[in-house]
Every structure is written in C-alpha cells, then in structure tokens.
Amino acid sequence: MFTGSTRPTHRRVRDSAPLAVGDSLERRAAASSLLAGFGSSTLRAKLLVPPARAMGEGGELAAEKHVRYIVTVEKKKDSFESLVMEHIRLNGAYWGLTTLDLLHKLDAVDAGEVIQWIMSCYHPESGGFGGNVGHDPHVLYTLSAVQVLCLFDRLDVLDVDKVADYVSGLQNEDGSFSGDIWGEVDTRFSYIVICTLALLHRLHKINVQKAVDYIVSCKNLDGGFGAMPGGESHAGQIFCCVGALAITGSLHHIDRDLLGWWLCERQCKEGGLNGRPEKLADVKFRCPFLKLFMFFITLSWHHRFD
C-alpha cells in the first residue's frame, strides 16, 4: 500500500505520447488533448453548463462541493445504485478521478488504495482489465485503468507489454477492433485501443495502416463517421474516429469542409449542440464537441462555429 499523495504528472505522459513525425505543434497539442478521452460527466455537466446549485455565491465553481460529492460516491459501495453499476466502476473511477485532478484535488483520495483496487481488476492471463474485481476483461475498462494509472503517474505497476498485447490482439483482419474475445466491432473500440497503445507507447503493436483504413471505411457521404461501415454519423462516434486518426497522424483522410459542415449543423437555434440531426441539444455532447473544436482550430476552421 502506498501512502501519501502523488502529484499527478499525467501532463508529462500526454506530451510524450507518440504522435506522427512531422506534425506541427498545433496538431500535436490538439491530438494530445484527444488522448485524454472523454472527461468526467460531473465536470462536463457542471463546468460547461453550470446549474445554479453548482456555483458558489460569487458565481464561481463550487469546487469543494464537487470534490466532496465524488469522494462520497466513491465510499458508498453498498447502496443499490452502486451495486447495479458495480460492473462499470472502473469507468466511473476514471471520470471521478479526472474531475479531482482538474480541480487539483487528486490528493483527496488515497492513491495507493486506488491503484491496488485497479490492479485487482487486472487479468494477468489475458492482460486486460475488467470493470470491477471478478469481471471479464474488455477494452473499455482497460483504457480507463491505463488512464487512471497515468493520472497517478504509475504506469510502472503494469506489465505494459502484456496489456498492449491484450488490446492489440483484438485487431481483426480488416483492421477493425473487437471489444473483447466475443467479437463485437465498433469504431469506439478502434479509438480505445489506439488511445491505450499511445499512452503505453506501444502503437507499433497493431497494423496502424489497416486500422486507419477501417476507420476511413466508416466515413459517410456527409463527412461524418458511424459505428461501422455505413453506420449513421453520430457525434460520439465522430469524436472516436477523429481521435484515432489524430493519434495515428492520419487527419488528412478527413474531409474538413464536409465534416465541419456536419458539426456546424449540430448547433441548435438556442446555441446548444445535438449529436445527430433532429435531436435536441444535450450537454453530453459539449465535451466531445470541445475536443473536436480544438482539433478544428488546428485546421483553421474554428471561426465557422458560432
């Protein structure tokens, strides 16, 4: 058990993530931000569209309240809500800890305890992580585990090659990725594996060209990307595909004008963002849109958004 707090140095991990040789500084910055993956839903909801109760008297973020909320949720392991979400606890840990880190309060939790629990979700025979102790491995939880260990700057506890072999072994003949041994394919898994390998500096373990070709095959006539070839364009899937292409230095495959057009049309009259045509604005799309916005800054498209 490790005692004391560890000042997170995940910034160092992000900066040293393997990016395409010859990328401009702006592109590297945008791609680095995409490596962080989805932010915490708490932070998303409360920072980007802060309801009145999340704000202090002076209109500032009530950071202490958010920290207390996260720590309380972390401790409540026996409530009904906690039990029915037990299998995705590792994802929840990533969201909560990222929030704490962004609020500079990662020391509110015991790093040693967290890391010990994370490692108890590890399957040494496969190299993957389950959503909680005793749960089957899947790339979804493996990425969250790697991200949390990055937050604490403790990738040293991992058998990095074993974890990298697990995720890279899920690449299929056509370049796509399955989420686990049972074979379901989704472009989200492409992003997750590429993100995991980038954080572990093991991108060379997959056939990057085939991975890119598969993602490009999921590009639609409207410039967006779906979950599979021919799948309906969806902001979340687009974030994953663009993120994967950014990390692999393959942004030139994107039709900037077309995709930019599609994204611009997601802004509703009242200013909010939806994820697909005809849907209502939803705060959950603000985070992926902000990340895509940062990417578009590097492509000089930012002034098209209102």
Add this chain to the structure above:
Amino acid sequence: MSHSKALLILCPDMLTAWNSRKMVLSVSYDFTKLKDELQLCTMILSYSPKNESTWSHRRWVIKKVSEHHQDMSGLIERESLLVKEIAEKSKMNYRAWRHRCWLISYMTREQVLDELKKSARWNELHVADNCCFHYRRSLLLALLDSRCIEGENSLDYKSEVHLLWKEELRWNEMLIRRYQGRESLWIHRRFLSQWWVKFLLSGEEMECCAAGISLVDLFLSQEIYLLSDCLNVPADEFGEACIQAELAALYILWISKQVPAVKPQLEERLHSLGSLEDVLARACPERSRLWTHLIA
C-alpha cells in the same frame, strides 16, 4: 444460466453475465437455446431499448445461427420487424437502427426491395426520425452494390435501381412539401440528389430528352423550382417556414459543393432568385460564417 438471467434482467449491461451465457452456448450448437436467448434479449429490450450490450448479444446469437443455417430470411425478417416495433416506442434509437442496418448484409436482394417498400409508410409517419431515413439510404446503397453482380440480370437490376431512385426523389419531395422544416427529409434529399446528378452526368450523351435539354439541366431546374417554393412559403407561428427556407438554401449549396461540375448550371438557373450567396444571406443569415467559408 438462471443466475445470469436474473442478473441481466436487473442489470442488462453487465458484460460478464452475457459472456457467461455465451460460454455455455458455445459448448454445442442448439438452435432452441439460441432462440430462447433471442427471447431473453427481446424481453430486456422491451424496457431497456437502448442497451448496447443486449443488441450486441443479439448479433452474436444471429452470427452463431448463420454458421449453421443457409436460409436466414425468416429470422432476418423477424429481426427487422422487432426493430420497427422497438423504434415505435423508442424514437431515434441509434442502437436499434444500427442493428437493423447490420441485418442488411444478411438480406437477399428481394428482401432489400421488400424492406424499402414496407418501410416507406413508417417513414411517412416519422419524418423527424433521421435513423429511419438513414436505414433507407443503407438499403439503397445495398441495391447499388448488388448491381455489380455479373450475369444476365445485371441490366435489369440497373434499370430497377434507377426507377426506384426516381421514385424515391419524387416521394421525398412530396414529404418535404407536406412537412415544413424537417431536417431529416432534406438530408435524405442531399444523399439522393448527389448520387442522381452524378449518375445523370455519367450517361449524359446517351440520355438527352427530346427537347435537347440535358437531363441534368432538367433536374436542376426542378430543384431550383423547389427552392423557390420553399423561399416563398408564408411565415408561420412555429417558425417552420424559416427553417424550410434555410434547409432548402443549404441543400442547393450542398449540390454545388458535392458536384462541382454543375455549379455553373445551378448559378445560371438561380439567376431569378439572385446568386447563391444572395439566397443564403436571405434564408440563413445565422449560419453566415458556415456558408461564407463554403462558398469561397
């Protein structure tokens, strides 16, 4: 199996429980047990229609069945019907419609044609559901792919698709005129027109009509006429006329960008309404940053 069933009824996205069932079902092929598995999924989807793990498990079961059965048409038809029923209660359900699009790869050409025909009525009653129009686009694309089949039927297939496409354009225009300001209808038209104009351009020398006007010119004139009607709809209290004008203007911009070869012809046909820029400035001033860049 009964324990995992109880767990999944309570918590359908518990992958570990689904996996344990897959392990048992993988021991030996049993069609009855796989059918029961589909029933369990159907029951869970009745109260949790967006649950990705359940849809994924369903696909795993169907793949297993397809490994042992040549004729999947009955199963695929029932699956498609299931999605339709779920979509009725759970609108714009991305996961459900993704599943329905996935089924297309198992459909025969006749089934695809049948699906196009049968789903038209549902679409007419759900014009704001972009998913169902995306499904139609997937069916049309599947027909285009099957056109590549060699043999004596390929020419028949080609003419059949062209007739279908023309009819789809006509039907889409009817819906656009009837239901003002529906984004999903205009997005469907963007797809249809883009392919149609490119097709007309590729066969231009062979297919001029009797008056000597090219078919592309004729089609573009009709689209400008539609635009003009949409720009002149009287304002309504719901603002739908405004949205209709905006979507119509952006549609013309779409064609000019996606098929640059017809841009001069479009500009020429637009002249009575002003330039494309004038039209966009009048119809969608709020998106000026977007179209200013796209026009440049």
